[in-house]
Amino acid sequence: MLEIGGLEAGYGDVRALSGVTLSIAAGEIVALLGPNGAGKSTLLNCVAGLVRPWAGAIRWDGQDLRALDAHLIVERGVALVPEGRRLFGGMTVQENLELGAFASRAWAGRRTALERVYTLFPVLAERRRTVVQALSGGQQQMVAVGRALMASPRLLMLDEPSLGLAPRLVAAILEALGAINRAGVAVFLVEQNVPAALSLAHRGYLLEGGRIVGEGSGASLMADAHVRRAYLGPLAVRSEDRPYPQGGHK
Amino acid sequence: MSARVTEERQHERRWALAILAALGLLALLPLARPREDLLNFVFLILLSITLAESWNVVAGYAGQVNLGHAAFFGLGALITRALWIGGTPVPLAMAAGAATAMVFALIIGVAAFRLRGAYFAIGTLALGEILRTTVGNVLPEISTLPAATIASYQLTLRYYLALVLAAISVIAVAALATSRLGLGMRAIREDEEAAEASGVGALSLKLTALALSTALAGLAGGLFAYYHISYYPAHPFGPQWTFDALLMTFIGGVGTLQGPVLGAALYVVLKEYLALRWVDIHLLIFGALFVAIVLLLPGGLVQAAERARGMFGRRA
Amino acid sequence: MTVLAQQLILGVLIGGLYGLAAAGLSLVFGVMRVLNVAHGELIMLGGYGAFWLASLLGIDPFASLVLVIPGSLLLGAVLYWGLFAFVVRAHEETRVKNSLLIGFGLALALHALAVRLWTADERSIPTSYSGAVLAVGDLAIPLVRLATLVLALLLIGALQLLLSRWRWGKAIRATAEDWQAALLTGIDIRRAYLLAFALGTALAGAAGALITVAYSVSPSIGLEWTLKALIVVVLAGLGSMIGTFVGGLVLGVAEAASAATFGGPYREIVGLVIFVVVLTVRPRGLFGR
Numbered sequence: 001m002l003e004i005g006g007l008e009a010g011y012g013d014v015r016a017l018s019g020v021t022l023s024i025a026a027g028e029i030v031a032l033l034g035p036n037g038a039g040k041s042t043l044l045n046c047v048a049g050l051v052r053p054w055a056g057a058i059r060w061d062g063q064d065l066r067a068l069d070a071h072l073i074v075e076r077g078v079a080l081v082p083e084g085r086r087l088f089g090g091m092t093v094q095e096n097l098e099l100g101a102f103a104s105r106a107w108a109g110r111r112t113a114l115e116r117v118y119t120l121f122p123v124l125a126e127r128r129r130t131v132v133q134a135l136s137g138g139q140q141q142m143v144a145v146g147r148a149l150m151a152s153p154r155l156l157m158l159d160e161p162s163l164g165l166a167p168r169l170v171a172a173i174l175e176a177l178g179a180i181n182r183a184g185v186a187v188f189l190v191e192q193n194v195p196a197a198l199s200l201a202h203r204g205y206l207l208e209g210g211r212i213v214g215e216g217s218g219a220s221l222m223a224d225a226h227v228r229r230a231y232l233g234p235l236a237v238r239s240e241d242r243p244y245p246q247g248g249h250k
Numbered sequence: 251m252s253a254r255v256t257e258e259r260q261h262e263r264r265w266a267l268a269i270l271a272a273l274g275l276l277a278l279l280p281l282a283r284p285r286e287d288l289l290n291f292v293f294l295i296l297l298s299i300t301l302a303e304s305w306n307v308v309a310g311y312a313g314q315v316n317l318g319h320a321a322f323f324g325l326g327a328l329i330t331r332a333l334w335i336g337g338t339p340v341p342l343a344m345a346a347g348a349a350t351a352m353v354f355a356l357i358i359g360v361a362a363f364r365l366r367g368a369y370f371a372i373g374t375l376a377l378g379e380i381l382r383t384t385v386g387n388v389l390p391e392i393s394t395l396p397a398a399t400i401a402s403y404q405l406t407l408r409y410y411l412a413l414v415l416a417a418i419s420v421i422a423v424a425a426l427a428t429s430r431l432g433l434g435m436r437a438i439r440e441d442e443e444a445a446e447a448s449g450v451g452a453l454s455l456k457l458t459a460l461a462l463s464t465a466l467a468g469l470a471g472g473l474f475a476y477y478h479i480s481y482y483p484a485h486p487f488g489p490q491w492t493f494d495a496l497l498m499t500f501i502g503g504v505g506t507l508q509g510p511v512l513g514a515a516l517y518v519v520l521k522e523y524l525a526l527r528w529v530d531i532h533l534l535i536f537g538a539l540f541v542a543i544v545l546l547l548p549g550g551l552v553q554a555a556e557r558a559r560g561m562f563g564r565r566a
Numbered sequence: 567m568t569v570l571a572q573q574l575i576l577g578v579l580i581g582g583l584y585g586l587a588a589a590g591l592s593l594v595f596g597v598m599r600v601l602n603v604a605h606g607e608l609i610m611l612g613g614y615g616a617f618w619l620a621s622l623l624g625i626d627p628f629a630s631l632v633l634v635i636p637g638s639l640l641l642g643a644v645l646y647w648g649l650f651a652f653v654v655r656a657h658e659e660t661r662v663k664n665s666l667l668i669g670f671g672l673a674l675a676l677h678a679l680a681v682r683l684w685t686a687d688e689r690s691i692p693t694s695y696s697g698a699v700l701a702v703g704d705l706a707i708p709l710v711r712l713a714t715l716v717l718a719l720l721l722i723g724a725l726q727l728l729l730s731r732w733r734w735g736k737a738i739r740a741t742a743e744d745w746q747a748a749l750l751t752g753i754d755i756r757r758a759y760l761l762a763f764a765l766g767t768a769l770a771g772a773a774g775a776l777i778t779v780a781y782s783v784s785p786s787i788g789l790e791w792t793l794k795a796l797i798v799v800v801l802a803g804l805g806s807m808i809g810t811f812v813g814g815l816v817l818g819v820a821e822a823a824s825a826a827t828f829g830g831p832y833r834e835i836v837g838l839v840i841f842v843v844v845l846t847v848r849p850r851g852l853f854g855r
Contacts, residue, residue, distance in 0.1 A: 071749050
């Protein structure tokens, strides 16, 4: 469904992505892992249309997304939950969610979509008239995810949804994502919280320094020595594992 | 980077010399015993050059749009007029006027520069209006020179003073542009945060630019006070002086040495030519021209000339 | 005491128009980060529109709002497409500076145009009820001015309703909060900008018509009203139309109080001083977020 080929992007003189190639098929949950500054957000922003790539292809259902304005990409069924949530702070939960269905593909069905979001996140239903600034971090994250869902996307992208959240809430978000996926929505998840991401994802990519340096199923990445050393802490590395420099993985 | 800087310095120096040469030629004009209205006309151009260059210092080199510039023009005029009529020799009176403008600017500058971009612009606009209204209330009556002074009025003297002032402003701006200060200012104009990060003290540079800008404006105001026989004291505080300076600078090419000069000449010529037929239509034209320049040709006439030269000049 | 009360009432009456004038500017700046310093000239044009409709076609000035408002809406759309659509392509700091400059050129051109079309004289719209006054004890409340206050409040209320109920009104608010997030929810922010600018101009035109019937219009009211609008926007802060309206009332009352205390000429200065003080001390304004 989503095909990215040889993507190059950056800001001004600074290169953020070099020759990135990956794909996401319908119904998959794909994780994108990597350290800070690796370019993960840039990648998502390119797909969503907030950043224009320098070169390479982004194809969604065979259609080139690069030429489209961001709001038109939402119309095509690709929705992004941006880093830091970026809610409309002065507006209520309901208003934020409703705006999520602004795209014409979703506007007519917004009441149904709203009920679905409230079923997924019952706490939001209770606080639907609260101004989102007054919500806790976890609740705000739910609103952010819910807002993206209101667009009836076929691909839901999330940029670090677990950032700043307590483990219990992270688990709740992950559970929600699982449910969303079972309902037929593909998920592209950027996360620094590797165990969380890999526990959910079918597949994953590893992005370092703007390049894809690894790919595999969730389980294989979880067992990979480099991933374990770099992202799961020194205690997680077993002495008999081979160190990364001796080879890549696929 | 330094090669480009050296090239720019040479460029500015060449223009400065060209302008000074032109001014030198204009110094010969009174010897040809021209009609008085021609001398007045050139005087107006010279005054406009000084005013435009003074505004250009803050806008073009330090990157801030000062919409209250007339306040300093007015202060210079106010102090000069008061001192001169009271018996102080003109050069001293003008120096005092410039100093007053500069001190006032520095006092409010520290607070004003905390505002960025648009806020600085409208803040200075408000300050200018406050001054104008206050002066208009405190000194509502017209200021006229005493009869003896009118009797001994010499236009050529004022003409030469205007020439000297125009030359001073051009030299001052040229010196600034080619100095380390000027370089720092340009860095601020391009990207203030990056400049601060690399050690450029933004506030002190901006204040220096403001000091020079308002001192020159104050001198221009002093010239205004010396030139006119009678006017309302609040008149030089009026926003149209700021707007004129702004138009001239932008149309000519903001941030360049020669831009304000070209813009001033064009502006005064067009205004005089059109004012004969239609009142204020010159403002309609300049307003439209200004918008076109901001949108299409931000570098003004200077940029247009460079593009034209680029198209034709390479053939040889 | 009665003199002071009378002055204060007149201050409230004009304050409503200050609020209306500021509302358009606040909307445009809040949504697009464009500071249209020609806003006062748009007010002036609305005033002349009402004047023309009254003097050429004999239409009652209050009734002419029905024509002036849509006309101003259209003018706003045209100005956006022609000028400000280019400005919003740049990122924020350049955008503000360019909008300032473009607004400046536009103001100059419109001012000159007005002088050309209507001369520099003051114009007003006398009606059969111009002198009507509501007497409350010793106080006289001019009915025309009272009507303009009520209409200003109604128009602001209508705007508030549009912004909270209308789909595109919500889109406008969302764009004002976070344009990137708005894009991500499928909002075409350029259309939001267009609508905001057109609405802002419509409010300006309405304000102009009301100013002309209650006071007078001349080419020079442009700068004057741009400053008033700026003062109120800075005083009230961005984000609330009602807050802006209240800010207008505050300015009107402050002016009246200072005129009564220090004398007429200082009426203008108090507003400007408030402006500078608020700008330096609390740039967010009284009600801003």
